[in-house]
């Protein structure tokens with residue numbers, strides 16, 4: 001188990017990551033509530049992925065240990081009783097005092113608006129929005145020392161999980177069944193009487209003792225791409241309660257919840273997509289101007305939609321799924337690679353894993369998705385000379401795009417890219433491809449909006465204001481001497497005339513992707529491949545964005561005058577200018 005010191009170090013590191021991720025230097029007081037919510041979720045997601053990794057290792061170790069029949073049976077049971085990573089992550093948040101809203105409170109919580117989506121009950125608890133991971137009703141207990149001002153218990157939030165046979169849900173008016181007496185097997189069965197205690201008593205108090213003055217936050221569970229998601233539907237007043245004999249003839253408590261007027265409209269119906277339905281909506285209801293911008297080169301076709309104006313699908317560039325190499329760029333010979341066979345599983349014996357931060361695999365594989373444990377200086381994947389095959393868990397970024405993307409016309413940023421699938425945090429979404437050129441060659445180029453510097457080396461060395469990231473990769477680069485390194489990267493990917501879908505991804509001051517350099521076939525960081533990786537859960541139809549990270553006043557026009565480009569990202573903490 002990690003010591004408190006380890007955990008504190010991780011938090012410091014993450015906070016450093018966060019502050020360096022933004023060019024605006026924001027201190028705690030000036031950060032908006034939205035930013036704090038996002039930061040808290042990032043920390044939770046990091047702990048979650050680490051817990052997944054710990055569990056994977058624990059299960060593998062248990063399986064190895066099982067030699068005799070009995071110990072194998074024991075180990076199988078242990079494997080089944082996996083300690084839930086989501087609960088472990090929340091415990092860690094509590095242990096570290098990192099829960100955002102530690103003191104329970106009624107009403108809206110800043111930074112969490114109606115329509116906000118939680119990707120697990122544990123994530124909700126990590127924010128302090130609803131602190132129970134299993135019970136439907138979260139309440140302030142009357143005996144709680146912290147809440148002396150309340151003479152009776154008081155409910156603050158309820159989850160409508162669809163687990164109770166007696167629930168009735170008309171969206172604006174809900175007949176909510178109290179908690180308890182359910183068999184918790186997912187078949188909605190009541191198996192015993194409910195009691196007027198705990199959360200049920202608290203909801204009754206909201207209605208009677210407090211005369212409906214204190215509304216409860218209502219969260220509704222539904223599915224996106226087969227994953228359970230919880231959407232905040234707003235504040236509801238508890239205006240009636242009663243006891244009745246339920247469908248299975250057991251006593252149940254009922255509470256009538258009425259949505260308070262004047263709140264933004266409900267979004268649960270709008271976000272209730274399953275994979276194919278999102279695609280279907282996209283293809284039938286919208287104006288498609290190109291069936292596949294990749295011309296069949298990607299695994300999944302990428303439609304182009306324009307519902308804004310008459311601009312046809314973009315032309316004037318050649319689609320390429322991998323980097324084209326400029327005439328005066330010489331690629332180094334391939335790195336020697338690992339000797340693993342099939343798939344790499346042991347980080348101690350895999351030579352590629354050992355090059356990474358913590359001498360370990362940089363990814364965890366969860367529910368079929370390979371996810372990066374966090375932003376790193378550099379990621380070493382297995383490559384051309386490795387013994388393992390394409391199914392290896394250390395090749396997550398390889399093999400093309402895995403999430404259905406769509407290009408669309410925005411009202412004020414030209415073309416943009418959105419996802420039609422739910423993308424989990426840490427998932428590599430796409431490579432930034434183009435023509436790999438020497439940066440010096442591009443100095444005289446005046447207008448090219450599609451350049452991406454390969455700043456892997458500068459990031460590894462923390463030079464030139466590059467993001468501080470996780471990385472214990474020592475500088476043992478045979479390609480270049482440390483003293484010769486310039487703060488400006490030597491190579492740039494120019495996607496002006498050749499590139500892929502990434503060239504259409506816009507900037508945001510509150511992005512959902514981050515830039516990650518990856519090395520695989522060869523290990524020269526000056527020529528690393530550049531990927532865009534999800535930093536949050538990205539729901540279907542949300543625009544993809546990353547931080548272009550321009551230094552302000554750094555872009556000059558033909559007459560050497562400083563150029564200014566207003567930012568239209570719409571983020572609460574928008575810096576107002578791209579450059």
Ligand SMILES: C[S@@+](CC[C@H](N)C(=O)[O-])C[C@H]1O[C@@H](n2cnc3c(N)ncnc32)[C@H](O)[C@@H]1O
Pocket residue numbers: 412413414415416449450503504505506507508566567568569578
């Ligand atoms: C790499 S391109 C992105 C794709 C571009 N929208 C297009 O239609 O080709 C970068 C350019 O997109 C526009 N852009 C990207 N993000 C923007 C933002 N947040 N606000 C305003 N314009 C933006 C700017 O014109 C910028 O120079």
